[in-house]
Amino acid sequence: MVARQPLIRPERYGFFDKLLFAVFVLFLPPLLASKPGLFGDGDVSWHVAAGRWILQNRAIPTTDPFSFTMAGHPWIAHEWLSEVIYASAFDFAGFAGLAAIVALAVTALHWIVFAHLRKRVGPVATLVSFLALDLILAKFMLARPHVLVWPLLALWTSLLLDYRDKEQVPPLWFALLVTVWTNLHGSFPIAWIVAAPIALDAVMSARWSRPVLLGWLTFGIASVLAMLLNANGLTQLLLPLNILGMKSVYLIQEWNPSSPSISPLFYVVLLGTLAVVMLRGAKLRLGETLLLLFLLGWAFSQIRHQSWLVIVATMVLAPHLTGERAAEPLFPDKRVRRLWAGGALAVVALLALLRLWVPFEPKHSQTTPQQLLAHVPAEMRREAVLNGYNFGGPLILAGIKPYIDGRADMYGDAFVLEWWDIVSGDMPKFDRAVRKYDIRWTLLSPKEPLVKQLDASPQWRRYYSDKVGVIHVRR
Template sequence: MKIITTWVETTSRESLLQQFATKQWFWLALFGLSLFSILSFIGGRLLVDADTLWHIAAGKWILANHAVPATDPFSFSFHGAKWVPHEWLAEVILGASHAWLGWAGPVLVTALATAVTLTVLLRFLLRYIEPLHAFAVTLLAFLTLAQHLLARPHALAWPLMVIWAAHLVLAREQGKRPSLWLPVVMLAWANLHGSFLLGIGLAGALAVEAFLTEGHPRRSARAWAPFLALTVLAALLTPNGVDGLLFPFHVSGMSFSLSIISEWKSPDFRLIQPIELWLGFVLFGALYFGFRLPATRILMCFGLVHLALAFARYAELPGLLAPLLLMPSVGPQLRAAIRPEIKPRLSPRSIRTITALCMALFMGSIAFLAKGIQHDQSRVLPREAVNAAMAAGAAGPVFNSYNFGGYLIFSGIAPLIDGRADLYGDDFVRRYMAAYSGDAKVLHALIQEYKIRWAVLEPSSPASKLIDGLPGWRKVHEDTNAVAYIRGQ
C-alpha cells in the first residue's frame, strides 16, 4: 500500500511539473533564478567600483538622520556646500542591504535587479519572436551591460527602465494612451537614478510618433498630453525638486570632468567592445534580412547608439531599449523570413533535471550569499595604507587619490575629493588633477589652502613622487596599491 501511495504522489508531482512546463512563466522564472544565481556567485566582480563605497555611506547617513542631505556632509573641502543627492533612494537600498547582510547585501540587490531586467526583456521579446531568437537578443543585451554591471544606483534603475519602455511601446502598438499607473514607475525611477530623464525623452518621442502617424493628431495629443504632464510631475516629486530634473544637464555641462572620468569617455575601440559586437549583429541581421523599420524608431535607436558611442557608461542603452523599440516591426518580418523553429519536446525526465539543476543553483547561491562575501578589491580599498597612517598619528585634512575618496567616506574620514564630481565642479576638479598630475605649484597651493596633514595615493602617481620629496613629509606605508605620507609639525 505504501508503495502505491508513493507512486501516486510521485506521478502527481510529475504531472504538475509537466503542466508548469507548458507555461511561459515557468521557464521565465527558471531563467531569472539562474541568472540571479550566476551573478551572486561572481559577487566580488560587482564591487570593483570606488563609488559603491560612498553610495553605501550616503544611504546609511540618510537612514541614520531620517533626512536626505541638501548640503555635503562628507568632504572637508566642500563641507556644507550645496549637494543634489539625486540617487538617494538607491543609496538607501544599498546602505540598508549592507547594514543587514554585509557585502552580500549590495551584491544581492544588484543581481536581483539585473535578473529582473533581463527577464522582463525576454518576456517582451517572446511576444514577437521565437524563444531561441528571443534568448539570443537577451544575451546580446547582457553583453552590453556586463561592463557596467556594478553595485551602484544605475543597476537598480534598469528594471524600471525596461518596464517603462516596454509599456510605452505596447501602448503605441495598441494605439492607446499609456496606462496612468506608469507615472508611478517614473516616480520611483526619478528617486533612484538620474537616467529617468531618458525615460521622459522616450515618452516624448513616442508621443510625437503617435501625433505624426496615427492619422488623428488631436486625439493623439489629448491621449498623450495628460500622460506626459503626469510623467514630468512624477519626476519632480523628489527631495531635490527642480534641481533633480536639471541635474543631468548640470553634469553634461562639466566638460573637463567628463573628459577625465573613464566611464564618461567614449569606448576604446582598440579593444573589442560589447557595443561593437551588438552593432555588428544588428547590422548583419538588418542587411541580410532586409528589415523595413519606421523612420521614427530608427531615429530613436540612432539616439541610443550615439549615447553609447559618446559615453562608455551608456553602452547598455541600445541593448536594453532598442529591442523594445524595434521588435514590433522586426518580429513579424523575422518570423516570415525564418521558418518557425521546431519547438523541442522535453521528456518529463529532462524537465525534472533542468528544474532540479536550476533550483540547486539558486539554493547554492543563497547559501553562498548567506556565508558572506569578502570585499578584497584592494585597488579601491587602501586599508593597510590608511590604517598605517592612523596608527602613525595621521589626523586632519588629507590629500587623497580620486579613487580612494569613496573608501575614506565609507571609513568615516573626510576626503579632499571623491567620485561626486558634480559636487566639486570643473574648476576644483581641474585644480586637483593638476596637483595630482605633478604640478608642484598647484599641489603646494592646495596643501597650504586646505592645511593638508597627510596623504594617501597610488605609488605610481606623480603627486606621490612630489610629496615624497617635500621637506617635513615622511612615508609611513607603501604597498602595490597605496602609499601613505604624514606631514610633520
C-alpha cells in the same frame, strides 16, 4: 531586400523556452552579481555612506557632510532612494548584501525582457538577444544606483510599446514609475527620450487623430509632473544638464567617448546587429529609428550610455530581426501559470538569500582598500588627507573625510581640474593646497606622478605602501 517569412514553431520549443527562462532569468543574474568587479568603483562606498547618513538622520542632506574641502557646501543627494536601499543591504550583510540587491535588480531586468520578447519572437532570437544584452551590461554591472533603474527602463519601454501596438494611450498612473526612477538615479530624462518617439509612432499610426494626440500629450505632461516628485524639486531636473556641461567629467573613463580599444564587445555586438538588420531587411517605424539613432549617438559620445542603448534596442529592435513567430503562452492554463510564477519567485528569493548568506569579500583594490586603510592610525584619520579619486568613497565609508570623491558635480570643474594638476605632479599647487587645508598625509595610487615628487621631498616621508596605494605623511 529579403522579406521575412514567419516560421512555424516546433512543439519542442516549449522546453527551449523554459530552459531559457531558467538560465537567463533565474540562475544567471546571481552569477553576474558575484563577479569580482562588482565593487570596482569608489562610488559604491560613498553611496552606502550617504544612505547610512539618511537613515541615521531621517532626512536627505542638502549640504556636504563628508569631505573637509566642501564641508557645508550645497549638495543635491539626488539618488537618495538607491542609497537607502544599498545602505540597508550593506548594514545587514556587508558586501554580500550589496551583491544580493544587484542580483535582484538584474533578475527583474531579465524577467521583464524575457516576457517582452516571448510575446514577439521565438526562442533563438530570445537567446541571441540575451547574449548580446549581457555581453554589454557586464561591463556596467556595479553596486551603484544605475543598476536599480535598468528594470524600470525595460518595464517603461515594454509597456509603452504594448500600448502603442494596442492603439491605446497609457494610463496616467503609469507615469508614477518616473517618480521612482527620478529618486533612484539621475538618468530619468531617458524616460522622455524613450516615450516621445514611441508616442510619435502611435500618433502617426492613428493618422494624427486628435483624441490620440491629446491622450499621449496628457500622458507626457503627467510624466513631467511625476519627475517633480523628488527631494529637490526643479533643481534635480536641471542636474543632469549641469553634469553634462562639466569639462572635468572626461577625466573619468565612463564619461569618455566609446572606442573599440576600451569596449570592444560593444562594437562586436553593434556590427553583428547591423549585419542582421541589413540581411533581414528590417523595417523600423520613424519613431523607433529616431530613438535608436539618438541612443546610438549618445553611446558613442560617452561609454556610460551603452547600457541604456542595449536595453532599449533589445526591446525595440529584436522583433524586427527574426523570422520566428511568437509563441503561445508558456503555460496556457492560468492556474498552472500562477503555480509556475510562484515557484519562480520562490527560486529567486532562495537564490537571493543564498547570495546574502555566502560571504563576499572583495579583493584588495583602490575601490575596496581595506588592508591599506587598516594601516592608518586613529590619530591620522582625524587629519586632512589628499587622496586619489577612487579612494574618496572608501575613505568616507571608513569615517575619514576625503579631499575629493566621486561627487564631481558638487566639487565643480575648477576644483576637480586643480586636483588633477596636483596629483599629476604640480608641486606649487600641491603646496598651496597643503597650506590652505593643513594637509598632513596623502593616499595615492602608486602610478600618480605626485608620489615620486613626495618620495623626493624632504618635507614628506613614505609611511606605508603596497600594490594598491601609497601613504605619505608630512614631517
